[in-house]
Amino acid sequence: MKPPPFDYVAPPSLDEAVAVLADEDQDSKVLAGGQSLIPLLSLRLAYPDVLVDLGRIDGLGSIEHADDTVVIGAMATQHEAETSHLLHELCPLVPEALANVAHPQIRSRGTVGGSVAHGDPAAELPAVVVALDATVRAVGPNGTRTIAARDLYSGMMTTTLREDEVLTSVEIPTVREGSGSACVEVARRAGDYAMAGAVAQVTVEKGTFADTRLVLFSVSDTPARIDAVERALTGAEAKPEVIARATAAAAEDLDLLADPRVSQDYARHLAEVVARRALTTALERSA
Template identity: 45%
Template sequence: MKPPKFAYHAPAALEEAIQLLERYQGNARVLAGGQSLVPLLNFRLLAPEALVDLRKVPGLADIRVSQDRIHIGAMTRQRAAEVSPAVRQHLPIMKEALGWVGHLPTRTRGTIGGSIAHADPSAELPMVLLALDGEVFVRGPSGARTIAADDLFDSVFTTTLAPGEIIAEVRIPPMDAHAGFAVEEYARRKGDFAIVAIAAIVEGNAERCTRARLVAAGAGGRPVRLRACEEMLQQRGLDAQTVEAASRKAAESVTPTADPVASADFRRHLTGVLAKRALGRAIKLLEVPSHG
């Protein structure tokens, strides 16, 4: 259980990191916090020729609020984001989700950008990035671009980042101050990988739902928008019967695969149960005039 040999680089500028990734032609990995990468190295599931450590690149761990976005540097530690006033105020669902990411000692080192780039289909941060219509700002050999969350996550542990591209920043529009939201998750032990997790955001009031957004983790090869469920809520409202029917729709709409941890049927069942629980809590928050 020790990592295989690799060359190690800790460049002091992002341009240099991009050049290094190019030089290794896909055989180098970016090291952010290492909370997913180092276990994979220890298991020797990965044997990259080189690691490009971003710890010396300045300015990658800032959180700032612009007119229409919250900008979270890719190297921001999960723990720092969890206690950030900007995240608490503008992205409370992300704060809630962070409480489910590993344990406090792993969040000390784990980063926001690292978890998103790792694209574990059961991970909470990709799930909330999609639920919040977030995007990543990426720098690479052919310049900079932004990629919407929906276009970023491809399949299990796979993003659409091109070789040599590095996530520099995560950009997320602030939540509506009156939105109701909740994260629900099922795992054998708190802090373990989710078997299924749900992020739910609802806007409007108890009678009329102007916007519903539900995303599931662990229910497919990437975070999954539960569109049929969202549409039903937006058409019919947030009463108990609709929530019940929409949660059933959520379960019917996912196509998870079985693995040693859980069967496909169990994951589908959990998607329905957790969607209903998440909606229940989110709707309760809507009934409270203001929160945050």
């Protein structure tokens, strides 16, 4: 199908982009890599009057180390983040998760900010930013604000970003000593969206879990932080069998999204498997 008619602007500055977005006489939408938005338009699931392309605005594509975070500009492509030495060294969960996103062609156009702002519950990056307690920066007509990733996802593909705001960067805390992380997913074919996925990060001190993060994706309408597992593990002996007990117990209580492709029992089984594997691999890597 063809997209509905729309106007297109590519302003050279953030202020001008925000001014177009804030114009109440037209319904406008930010265009980043276009890898989700253009298919949505072609399927006639969105009807914006204007697309505001961020591609000509300088300074939105950098990846930089700042204090105890790595700051990824919204327009950095997923490929740039996946191959960033800085991220491999300081936030290895980000490139690991990105390697599971779609195919190289899509990652070479799709952006980090686009994936985080789109908020697809089956996507890897939203789960990563929630798991790592990242923050995002957004610029709108009233200036800049910082949003904790845990407050960003409010429902199915819905975020707390306002329609006249541009997400400008994502700040990822750098990994602590004694920490390990992993992203594990099950998909029908390499490059497909996951049927179930998990990202985990653990920090081990003196043989016990000092800090545990577990977020499941593709199982509910937002990235799902699994507090029950995090609570059960934190302070417990850092052993695979302890992980297995905690993930099995938590799987019973998961509130799963109805998916016509899989039975609830199978979805629950997959969620348990990816959670256990992600935490176990994170534990092995923490050594």
